[in-house]
Amino acid sequence: MKQLITLILTLMTTLTVTATETTVYELVVYRIKGEYQDTYDEVLNEAREHIMKFPGIIEHQTFKSSEDELLFMDLVKWNSLEEARDAAQKVEQMMELAPFMAAFEEIKFMDHFELFNSEAMNKLDLTKTDKAYYLAKNEPQIVNVYNYNYLSISGVSAPEEPIFNGAIEAIYSVAYGVKFSLKEQNKDFVVPKMEAQWWVEGNLPFEETPRKEWHWNIVIPMPEFVAKADVEEAIQNAIAKKGSKQISEVEFKPLNEGKSIQVLHIGSYDAEGPTLEKLFTYAAQQGLEINGKHHEIYISDPRKTATENLKTIIRYPVK
Numbered sequence: 001m002k003q004l005i006t007l008i009l010t011l012m013t014t015l016t017v018t019a020t021e022t023t024v025y026e027l028v029v030y031r032i033k034g035e036y037q038d039t040y041d042e043v044l045n046e047a048r049e050h051i052m053k054f055p056g057i058i059e060h061q062t063f064k065s066s067e068d069e070l071l072f073m074d075l076v077k078w079n080s081l082e083e084a085r086d087a088a089q090k091v092e093q094m095m096e097l098a099p100f101m102a103a104f105e106e107i108k109f110m111d112h113f114e115l116f117n118s119e120a121m122n123k124l125d126l127t128k129t130d131k132a133y134y135l136a137k138n139e140p141q142i143v144n145v146y147n148y149n150y151l152s153i154s155g156v157s158a159p160e161e162p163i164f165n166g167a168i169e170a171i172y173s174v175a176y177g178v179k180f181s182l183k184e185q186n187k188d189f190v191v192p193k194m195e196a197q198w199w200v201e202g203n204l205p206f207e208e209t210p211r212k213e214w215h216w217n218i219v220i221p222m223p224e225f226v227a228k229a230d231v232e233e234a235i236q237n238a239i240a241k242k243g244s245k246q247i248s249e250v251e252f253k254p255l256n257e258g259k260s261i262q263v264l265h266i267g268s269y270d271a272e273g274p275t276l277e278k279l280f281t282y283a284a285q286q287g288l289e290i291n292g293k294h295h296e297i298y299i300s301d302p303r304k305t306a307t308e309n310l311k312t313i314i315r316y317p318v319k
Contacts, residue, residue, distance in 0.1 A: 017120040023058060026076040026084050029109040036103040037069060044104065047100035050074075054227065056083025070105070081112055082176035089169060110304050124189040133221075134193070134299065136264040136313040140282035145257045145259050145315070148221035150195075151231065152176055152251045158211035159269075163246075167218055168194070169302045170238075175220050177234030187225050205217040206294070207273070211288070217293070228252050257292060262315040268307050269296075277315060283318060292317030 033107060051060055056079040065071035078084040091097055095106045127134045133146060134198055153171045175191045182188065197217040202211040222231075231252040238247045261283055265275040283290060297313040305311075 018114065021112075024078045024081045024084055025113045026074075026075075026078060026088075027111055027113060030072055030104055031068075031070050031108060032072060032073070032103045033105045034070060040072075043099055043103050048095075048096065050096045051087075051091075054083070054087040054275065056080055071108075072163045072288040078248075080176070080180070081114075081170055082180075084112055084175065085172060086169065089165065096127055098127045101282045103266065107304075112270055122188070124187075126190070126192050126223065136262050136295065136314070136315075138264050138266075139262045140261055140279050140286075141285070142318075143260050143262055143315075144262050145317075147254055147256050147258070149226065149252060149254050150219040150221050151178075152217055152219045152275075153246065153249050154215070154217040155249075156213065156215050158214060159216070161212070164216065165245045166244065167216075167249075170244055171218055171220060171250055173204065173238040173242060173244070173247055174234045174250045175222075177238050178226055178230050179206070181230060181237075181271060182226065182235060187223075189223050192221050193298055195221070195295065197295050199293045222252070257295070257309045257315070260292075260295075260315050261288060261317070262313055265312045267310060267315050269310070269312065272312075274316065279314060279316070282314070288318040290316050291319040 008111045010237070036043065045109040048060055048101065051057065058077040058079060061075045062076075063075065076084070078087075092101065112164045113313040130146060132143065141218060151174055153167045153172050155163055155167055156174075171194075172191070179189060179191055198206070200206050201215060202209065206214075216306075231250075234251055237245060238244070261279060263275060263282075265272050280290075293316075295317075297315065299311040299313060300309065302310060
């Protein structure tokens with residue numbers, strides 16, 4: 001922790017922003033493997049040549065701890081959060097950056113920051129205005145879910161397949177397009193957490209169905225002031241910018257789950273079995289019948305959270 005504080009203090013002495021700053025800063029604190037101590041400069045310089053070609057990147061700086069030879073911090077300045085997120089996905093997939101990624105022993109901290117001012121404080125955040133929607137207990141409970149309109153994109157595949165990752169990129173492209181458009185109209189909001197419905201079609205139980213046959217519907221709730229026209233405009237702008245066919249598959253529609261049961265699952269997505277058993281047992285005890293799809297709300301960001309600490313709300317509509 002002492003080294004981390006030293007790094008951040010170093011950052012604060014070199015970073016200056018103005019009152020009209022709209023850019024986003026990505027801060028990554030990481031530890032490299034001991035065998036890279038003498039060659040990391042070479043690895044970093046080669047990686048930076050590729051990193052600086054990402055759309056929206058403005059500046060990339062690397063700081064080294066004054067007390068720990070293996071502890072580093074990258075400060076990356078971006079035009080927008082959307083472009084920063086796009087790049088984060090590509091970094092892990094690019095063969096050209098494989099030597100750079102191989103040097104990492106541990107990522108201690110990663111997040112994005114923007115200038116804090118009164119305008120940012122007035123930004124609508126559903127996790128704060130609708131806490132009941134985003135709070136769940138370790139024990140099952142009955143809830144009445146508020147009906148939002150959602151961005152939605154569906155498909156059939158295993159979650160590790162490119163089509164699923166492409167769908168995530170597509171829906172976030174539209175979500176941030178809506179956000180930035182409405183921000184200009186003084187209706188700014190924090191893009192809500194990603195959610196997904198999962199189901200299978202056929203006679204086999206979900207856990208016995210091949211992963212490539214899993215059906216999914218990725219959703220992101222939108223604030224009440226978001227209109228269909230706002231979404232349609234964002235879709236067209238995103239298609240023009242990125243040319244992704246999947247972006248055209250994003251829809252804007254309600255979910256309407258209403259009365260539901262839910263529970264908080266902590267840990268790997270692949271280890272939900274005991275949590276689900278507890279939830280289904282509760283439904284039977286309450287005389288409730290499942291009346292909809294398996295619904296997950298991803299409270300934790302898997303890129304920043306250890307697998308064993310991931311928090312996911314599991315929710316089912318009931319009658």
